[in-house]
Amino acid sequence: MPSITKHRHISTNFINLVLLLTVLSLLSPATEAQQHRLGIPSCPNTTTFTINSTYQANRDTLLSSLSSNVTRGVFFYNTTAGNSPDMVYGLFLCRGDISTSACQACVTYAATHISRRCPLDKTAVVWYEECFLRYSNRNIFSVVTETPTIYFLSGRSSIVTISEEDRFEKFVLKVINETIAMAESRPVGVSKYVTRVENISSFQTLYIRVDCTPDLSGADCGRCLRRARAYIPAGRQGGRAFNPSCSVRYEFNPFFNLTVVAALPAKGGEKHIKLNRIRILITSLSVIFGVAVVFISGFFIWRRRNSEDKENIHEVQLLDLENEHSKETFSGKNWERSQEFPSIQLDILHAATNHFSDENKLGEGGFGPVYKGTLANGKEIAVKRLSRTSGQGLVEFKNEVLLIARLQHKNLVRLLGCCLEKNEKLLVYEFMPNRSLDVFLFDSNLATQLDWQKRFNIIKGIARGIMYLHEDSRLRIIHRDLKASNVLLDHKMNPKISDFGMARIFCEDINQANTNRVVGTYGYMAPEYAMEGLFSIKSDVFSFGVLLLEIISGKKNNGFHLAKRGESLLTFAWKLWSKGEGMELMDQLLVPSCVASEVLKCIHIGLLCVQEDPSDRPTMSSVIFMLASDGTIKLPHPTEPAFSVGRVVTKSIEPISSEEVFSVNEITVSNFSPR
Structure with missing residues (x-):
């Protein structure tokens, strides 16, 4: 009887869980509509007006007119204010599946927000999830405007049920193009808001939305949408691209109001509406069935985890660690003979770290906490303890052990050992008393300890370490996750590159590779890697x-847009350098100690390294040569870095203030991460 009662209790909970998830999936578009205060402004600063000028008065009049002309069922409006040469053109467009009140709220806020974010710009645009609003001193009506184009990408597709990835990408592209064709078939003045719901399998559904301003012709709308679509490869878990005239988005989760969309009049008649309703029903049933499968799978996975010893034995076999290695210590001949697969007993590490106590905790990264330890002989160590829920699994663990054990360079952190016992995955490094570079660089108090000479030495040390990986080690290695937190500092502030869990080994005759799994850190990824999964030594x-520009400025590239009108640190540095004002990029703490010629040279080199085309970037041996030059060598002229690229992080972003809140990657409450 107790077991029967328990099973009934589990079944009841499961049914309640299914119902809750179904309700939440139906409510998600409604809650999403409340995010109109998260926006992405674009203020080119190419043409400005003076305060209290006639143009400003006309612009304010136009913004007021736009916010007061949202009417029921009319989600697009354009108008002008004033006379030439101070005439202002403006328009807004709301999403076709939101309520009139949501459109009104979005446009009203946009009219206020755009004047705050772009106070003196003669032309500006701001995008929100529910609407966008723009104005200009030039005629923008019935004219396609494709710049700036902003796009956001999810990770590479890894959950598709179609076995052939190429077939999957072609299917997604086909459906997107068909949806674009539907919008293209609509004449001037007709809404070009079109959505599609396509079932790829019983477990996966594709959601697509395209939209253009109704004042465009069908041909102009189609051309705009196809160019925007080119920014979002079909082999992703989702993506979105938008500009001042049109937008394209696809996801594998609902991101528009399915009920409202099904009732919208569409160019295609009642047949399309009925098909949409059928798809919605199938989608709902698929969600319920999918949740059931996940629940059942989870139950069986839980049952399989009842024997940690068996799993641990399997992991040891995967790592190719022989039993004799688990008995080794850091002293003796066995250690010297087994440096290819160094290992240490778990009880030694427990004793060294006081059983991984909080007092010994140095910090915590994405893969788990790091602890300081002291061995019996007094040697200090750092122990990275991989979390059981960490994204770094056996492949990354093995990768890091095998790679670091084979590398010897003064600017690479030394791996002293590893441990794989009792379901623990532990990596043991030499202890770095000054922790990582980001701890000093981005802290206004600790940054004072990094004068220019120390920062310049750190830049050169990092460069030497990367060159060793690319050219001088017996293996050609691409790190793929180079960032400030992965540069450790010893007691003399010498840099040592760490964390090789994402690194890849290249054969001597191979210069580039492609991966279906894009890994790394937003803000540091090269555009060809973030967008296409292509990586090479030029990605590093x-x-x-x-990293070089961050060291000079003391600012993070990731999040720099919050203070600089949507710009990344890279584009900001390029604009200053192009105007001959490169020294303004420098951290003001460096003023007393800086050597201007070295600072400007480093900025120049940094801009050469972040060029969009990998072939334009120098090799690390060239970088080291340029860093060592005395200024007599003329460096190439860098091109402008690519515009910021956002990627889905699926993590909420908290507003900075009630007035200055910026948009999100997927535009469903995610981080907007510039490149």
């Missing part, structure tokens, strides 16, 4: 360029 060069 890009990351080094970002």
